[in-house]
Amino acid sequence: MAEKLLIVEDEDTLCESLKRVFAKEGYEVDIAGSAESAFGLLKEKTYDLIITDIILPGISGIELLTRYKEQNPGQKVVIMTAYASLETAVEAIKAGACDFIVKPLMHDEMKRVVRKALGKSGH
Amino acid sequence: MFAPYNLFIIVLCYLLLLFVVAYYAERKERSGKSIINNPYIYSLSLAVYCSSWTFYGSVGKAATSGLSFLTVYLGPTLMAALWMVVLKKVVSIVKANRITTISDFIGSRYGKSLSLSALVTIVAVAGIIPYLGLQIKAIISTFVIISGDASFHQTSFQKVFWGPAAGLFITLILGIFAIIFGARRLDSSERHGGLVFAIAFESIVKLVAFLLVGIFVTFGLFKGFGDIFSKIKDSEYSVLLFLGPGTGTDYSEWLALLFLSMMAIMFLPRQFQMAVVENYDEAHITKAAWLFPLYLFLINIFVLPIAFGGLLLGGTANGADYLVLTLPLEHGAKYLSLFAFIGGFSAATGMIIVETLALSTMVMNSIIMPSLINFHEYPDFPTVVLNIKRIVILGVVFLGYLFAVSIGEFYSLVDIGLKSFEAVSLFAPAFFLGLYWKKGARAGAIAGLGAGFAIWFYTLILPALIKAGIVKEIGLVALLTGSEMLNPHRLFGIEGLGKWGSSLFWSMLFNVVFYIGVSVFKKQSKEEEMQSLVFVESYEGVKGLEHGGSYTAGDIEDILTQYLGKVEAREAILNFLRRKGKGWAELTHKELFELRNEAEAVLAGAIGISMAAIIFENKLVLTERERGELSESVKHITESLRFSRRELAEANRELSYLKEFSENIIESAPIGIATVDSLLRVNYWNKGMELISGIRKTEAFNTSIILLLPWIPGSILLRNEQCEATFETPGRLTFKINISPFKDPSGGYVVILEDITEKKKMEEQLLQASKLASIGKLTAGISHEIGNPLASISSLVQELNALNMESREDREFTGESLKTINSNIERIARIVRSLGDFARVSSTEKKVSNISEILDRTVNLVKYDKRFKNVRFTTEIGDIPPVLVNPDQIQQVFLNLMLNALDAMPNGGTFTISMRRNGASIEVIFSDTGAGIAESVMDRIFDPFFTTKPLGKGTGLGLSICYGIIKEHNGAITVKSNKGEGTTFSISLPVEHNG
């Protein structure tokens, strides 16, 4: 069965590109342009993996992660960001992310991270 | 031995000679070649003091009482030393006030008092008439002696008849002479130059005559001084050689006589006339002070020899009075004795004429004129007055004659003379104290003089009158004279004061006590006050005081005419006009006043000062109070001046110290200070200037500063207000120049030059650092902004990479993707560019820019900040013209403010920027709804290194740099804020070009 991905990213072009890429891999991809719209989607469906940017219009990706994880502690999340700092990384892990990647993304690496995250049991 | 007729002729000739001499002298005087105006004539004229008393009486006195006669001449000698002090003062007062007699002098001193001067006149007349009489007596006696045989006892009828008759005749002649000399015209303040010269002449005559007789006796009849004196020593008369108790003169009498003669030389009317009134030049007094005593010395050398010689040659003391005559006569020197007679005659007539004149003037001025003043409108008044004067003269002389023939024979010459001396010494207190004691009052003078006179009369005259049988010693008189206390000879029972001492002592005592006593208790009248000032201070009087009442020159002339006659009056006025060089009607008010003063003085000469004053009613002198006030002011002014001088010197010292100090400061200040005048020429150039400009002080001086520092923008120097400017030299140095105009009306500027190259460099570095700091703040947002498109591009490229490019879909996809990639690249490029623009080192140049464009550029940079997303951002841009600004710097300011606003609104808010034109400036307002600024930190906002952000988060430089930038643009930046409500920054930039 295809694994479901949710990509939360405000940069449209990137979003669509990623959807295409992951779709080619056989995943089922939904995209959201903001944390708010992501929550909307999450009410309807659950996803195997959420991939979210940190900097979003409205609440940040970290905030999204935290909130969602409250209800769904087992949810797997991967953070992506253009702003790479140690602090952000620590914050992300603390919030319960499985991993994070830095923009600009390399597709191969992206795929690998996703596979890894999905391979693990959620924690 | 000489026939009376011959004698008469001789006498007349001699008198004629005197007259000729006098006339000659006056002629010379009028032609300007005065022979009278010299100290020798003056001194000789003073020798009128030596009357027949000197010529005959001294010898007589020496023969009877030894040395006491000498006091009469020692006194004046001593007094002469004081002349330098007293006489000069008296002369100057007399000259200044046109005083002509001693009664006038004394009366004038005490408030121009007529009553006092009348009293003085009475005393003088009463005192002098006997003395006058004695001169006439001497003339008669000597006439008899020389015309008859050796016997001088007037026993035979002839002698009884001839003597007095001759005497009367001579008296008359003398009276006429007196008239000729002194009563030709009515203005007696004129000099009697001729009289003075004649007196000097006869002084020589009498001296020579006496000396000749002396030589005759001493060396002719004896073998010199030693011979006579040793012979006398051995005789019964040896006591005459000594002084003291037991001799004819004890010491108290000696002193008393000394005193009397000192008074006499001052107060005898003839002495006052000659020494004071007739004085030409005060400098003569200096010579006379010793010449006159020398004369006295000379004329006294042979007195003792003659007296002793006479005694030794078998005379008795009786008739010793005329030894001068009898000795030569009886020892075969007939012509010598004739010459001696002439000498004695000179002595007597000199005294008579001058004394008579003086007394008559006194009588006229003090007694007659006041009585007649009411008749001044009588026609031909002057002539009447003149005639009255002539009658007075004759009267005086005649009175003297009467005295001579009645009482004169009971007393010796000397005794009567001394009575006169004492009479005039009564003037001493009023005179001397009046000269030196301002409080001396008229009432005091009258009281003192009156008391003294009474005692004088009682002790000296009454006994004489009784002795002569004129007053009978009966009734009241007898009572008084017989009493213990009031005996004239032993007043108040005090003996031992000597014959003269007693009378002198008491009269003086009462005189002085009454004078001082009454003066102390009596208040002076205004007139008296003034006069006391005039006399004591030799006050010139303050002329020029305005006075009410209007006279014309004609009025003044009319008044003068009434008293002096038309000719005199007219002459006086014309004199004045000539001196002023003005015409009759051209006199100013002030000059008219002067004329009135002059007229009063002229009139005073004729009728006495008191009368003239009454007529003109003038007040020339300030009262005591006024004078006191004046002298207080003067003293005060002098004090203030002295004090001011001290203060001034003090201030001066401080000033020069400060000057030095400030000069040091200016000189050593680390900036260039120069001053220029209004023509821009350098007049001060300090060390700092030398260092900065490399131009030395010496080269810089007086050169136009524009030449010295050509890189100064010329426009600066033309301003008239303080202005500052910054400019760069060709040598890439930056200077700040401050030019301030001097407040001084003479213009000029202070130029201060500061090398701010270093400072500017630092500023630029600071600005740069701040910029970088801002950039730092933007990094997060920007890197995100660049990162995203970059990520998009990357992703697309990777996708494209994985394509085969075979299907049409692929090709379409490629085309689409490339377009997307392109636009993203542009996005990146834009940001990179604006960042690059910003990061570039900004230039310092200003150029005309559009502020709103700058704002846009700034917004472009800021909007990528994530915080921006939560902020409602609005702009209101009005219509604003381009402004001359430094765009980078302004951008920096905007950026800073915007970042701060974002910092203040982490959770979002509203941020408004508005721009609008406000008159001569543009207003840019940044308004946020952030955290706001607390009141307590409000005024430190713009301080450098001040920040409210936690450590490490803010440098605190941002706003201070903004402030600096805005200031440099001649704008202003202000802030309004309330904690919790938001902050508004307002910037205003002038539209007109700045700098």
Added chain:
Amino acid sequence: MRNAELWVFIFLLGLLGLNWPIIEIFHIDVIMYLFVFWLLFIGLVAYAAHKSGMDRKPGNTEARKPGSPVKKELTSALPISRA
């Protein structure tokens, strides 16, 4: 005014010399003493009069001195070289 005091002094000198007790000292030959003293006194007065006549020379004006220095001080003290 020293002048006046001088004359008063001379006068008093004469007064003293011509009276008891000084005169008593010379009682042996009073006459000689008197005449000599008299002549000397006249000489003294003559000398003093001559001297006092000499003192009246012009140019002895002290009043000038205080004036000028103060003025000079002021102008030189005044400030910054207005050359």
